[in-house]
Amino acid sequence: MKKKPTITAQTKQNLIDAFWELYCAKRIEKITIKEITTRAGYNRSTFYEYFTDVYDVLEQMENTLISKLKELPMQQLSSPGDPFPFEALVSMYSHHSKYLVVLLGDHGDPAFQGKVKASMKPMIKEILVSQGAKDGFELDYTLEYALSAMIGILSYWFNQEKGPSIENLMELITELSSEGVMRKLIG
The missing domain is CATH 1.10.357 (Tetracycline Repressor; domain 2)
Known part of the structure; x- marks a missing residue:
């Protein structure tokens, strides 16, 4: 079953928002995928559906x-x-x-x-x-x-x-x- 586009867009935005909160507080080299996913309430595999790494989040x-x-x-x-x-x-x-x-x-x-x-x-x-x-x-x-x-x-x-x-x-x-x-x- 395919995911609804609005749900996937919201998931991606939630991950971006979690990354952004961390990026405002510390340098990108210090941000981990685990921190992002924990803050956003998702697992690592969900993160990798949208991004390759933290630098990819920033670039997007x-x-x-x-x-x-x-x-x-x-x-x-x-x-x-x-x-x-x-x-x-x-x-x-x-x-x-x-x-x-x-x-x-x-x-x-x-x-x-x-x-x-x-x-x-x-x-x-x-x-x-x-x-x-x-x-x-x-x-x-x-x-x-x-x-x-x-x-x-x-x-x-x-x-x-x-x-x-x-x-x-x-x-x-x-x-x-x-x-x-x-x-x-x-x-």
């Missing part, structure tokens, strides 16, 4: 978050002078902050920021080129700089207890972008 979580980034309507959310969809990113970041704050933080996965940038760079680059930016090393390096700054400032903001309002943060990011980075991108 990260891939899910990256796919959410790729779903952002970049072209619709950017204007000719401002191709970075800050509001969409802040919204997405807010919605998934539970994960992103940790993954992009000091104790998260160092490779995750690179994955985020790699998923966004082609979309933003396409917008910039369509607006007249010259494709080349300057565009690549400037995008790398801008994306690193944007991810860094969002991570910093979400980790602050008394940070500025989202409106003030957006205003600052827009100023920084239009007065510095964006002049270089659009030329």
